[in-house]
Amino acid sequence: MHLTSLPRRAALAVAVLAAAATAFALPSAAEAAPTPQAASAAAVPAHAVTGYWQDFDNGAQVQKLADVPDSYDIIAVAFANATSTPGQLSFSLDPAVGYGSEADFKADIAAKQAEGKSVVLSVGGQNGTVSVNDATSASAFADSAYSLMQTYGFDGIDIDLENGLNSTYMASALHQLAAKAGSSFVLTMAPQTIDMQSTSAEYFKTALAVKDILTVVNMQYYNSGSMLGCDGKVYSQGSVDFITALACIQLQGGLDPSQVGIGVPASSSAAGSGYVAPSVVDDALDCLTKGTGCGSFKPPTTWPGVRGAMAWSTNWDASAGNAWSDTVGAHVHGL
Template sequence: MRLWSGAVATALALTLAGAGPASAADINNAKNAGFESGLANWTCSAGSGTAVASPVHAGAGALRATPAGQDNARCTQAVAVKPNSTYTLSAWVRGGYAYLGATGTGTTDVSTWTPDSTAWKQLSTTFTTGTSTTSVTVYTHGWYGQAAYYADDVSVFGPDGGGGGDQPSTIPSAPAGVTVSGSTSSSVSLAWNPVSGATGYHVYRGGTKVQSVTGTSATVTGLAASTSYTFQITAANAAGESAKSAAVTGTTTTTPGGGTGIPKHAVTGYWQNFNNGAAVQKLSDVQAQYDIIAVAFADATSTPGAVTFTLDSAGLGGYTVDQFKADVRAKQAAGKKVIVSVGGERGTVAVNDAVSATNFANSVYSLMRTYGFDGVDIDLENGLNATYMTQALRSLSSQAGPSLVLTMAPQTIDMQSTSNGYFQTALNVKDILTVVNMQYYNSGSMLGCDGKVYSQGSVDFLTALACIQLEGGLAPSQVGLGLPASTRGAGSGYVSPTVVNNALDCLTRGTNCGSFKPPRTYPGLRGAMTWSTNWDATAGNAWSNAVGPHVHGLP
């Protein structure tokens, strides 16, 4: 489970656009932003760019730029800006790997990117200019050896920098086609049709402006469960703001999550059904700070999708199946949940079609009945098929009922984007999902929800990556921080319990943060996980003795 290493960020950390409300003075400061005038105002490296009539996002033109050799097809424009001002930089892209960024901001330069896509995607980020900054360079580029990328409708939206941009002369019309595209227990997602000439949109809830975005979708968060809200959208540009759209009603769901009798804030620990040099434990030896104990691991069988569990009695000093079952019942009597973990670093379980999905569900449910497990943990480190794993978990839920405890332990790379199979699966089963304990170790540097790269081993790494899940659709109660219990528990990524506790405080209370500040606090955050109870015991239970009481004392 814990030895994968050396990854770099290869997926875009998606954030929900949340720029502050625009004023009447805000404009798109980019010139020829839609490439309607060819490459006027743009410079592309090594002759890599050309204006094309198809495909386009809007209008009659778009940029096509092709990386070749050591050239990454970088196209730039110098844009006039005002000092001490905040701008939203956005563009629509498709094709090969596409990057968008700004340099020379006078503060922190910014960038964001996406892997290849056959459909148009909007990239968006924000930057603030320095006290003497009057011009920034905005850019797009692709990546070496990748296919050509397309870009269209670039926007540097904010105070008028005096350079003149692509400004409309009339106020746009009110948006049409406003729909509720999704909801959770604390959020409602909206979508609407694009409006010609609009450079931004405002979201109103109950008549009050609550959000401004540059794209044609938004997610309003911080809502109460099982509650109906009305929403309207307006379109805006330099000439002003449109009338409000027709109102739509969105209703939040009930509080999500599977499992019963689990504390609001819980500690998960993996118990090793093998001897790898860590302290050998019986299940009864696992100390009381652990609320969920994941038995590692169930193994694949020769039947596609099916799993089995065999107690390593010899490796565990003669621990018998009857003793193990009795210890499961004793832990449950003490208010703990004991689940079986599927996969691990060397796990080869594959659920890739309807038959294997059924086999997976039936075999896991059989293990639950045989050993008394409360549920299952999905720790498949070689990828998963969202469609069929979703099918398998829903089938398991229908057999086990609402008491099923369902946890996941993806690697950091698996949760960088909501388009990843692991993230998709988590969102697909959100109504029965207990917690996702992402592994914040053995990963190397990764993107945070602000589009910046963070190195593992810091408070920022934990909080900025947790933010992706928290802002990407999971409820706070479904997010936990997974860390090694000791330096011997993983190849890299160990942090002291103090760092873990600081990250928990930052996310739940807004205190003890590093340089990254989450957009809001998440007092319902589930807690923390560790690999493993055995390595924790080897180190004198230092991790659980420090992190456990802190988790249980969260707001």
């Protein structure tokens, strides 16, 4: 997404567009039937707002977790670090964020949880190098992630790997982690648009493979080239049609509506391209859930259970006076 807010590899997206068109295939209605949601999703509101909190200073307003507005239901701490052991995670606070001690940070996590919020640790980002590609690294991922959850009090993990992943071993790692964490485990994902064009893509396969423990996929509708919608037409980023036509792929491709969210930049400074006004996010949510506010793309049905929206980041939102969370947060909670 994330980290430096540089434009994502749009050239790659354009290059694979034709291939995606031939590879794109949705399962039958029977195959796409919703499965029962895991208990982990129960702690998160039916319609929820996710925000990434930056554990670094990249020009956005520096803030502590206590400063994150109440509109955010899930706060993803960005980011965990990779170690020299494949799959293993570590985390340490950047002095730039102003915490005097780890104890203060842990206290802020606990305070957010006392308010009914979930705080998860995000793995990846634009420069993330965590690799899970065999059984050993899958176990290392699960063990280290669980250790960090116990140490800091995180409710779960966010998968934001932008440099590829192996669906078989990542799904194994996440199931191992969920088994350790129990029913309160929260699992979120933030794939790039290219990662969710087809159910045969590794990221999409991972999401489907962990559907039983998955809370929400907040795909990044920005820093992207033009992409295919579920109707086979090409849509350009920065519009309500881009959001709704691409969300439709996930909704028809097997994810439950409660597992689908809209990921967008909180301000025009938060991403290299693809920013839309908060009102466009609201329109897209209305189009998907109610059939109103649509552009030229009209979804074949409505999905009232769509989870909500995500912002990169709470810091960029704060830099813009929290205009995003004030507008989109209220709209999501009113669905």
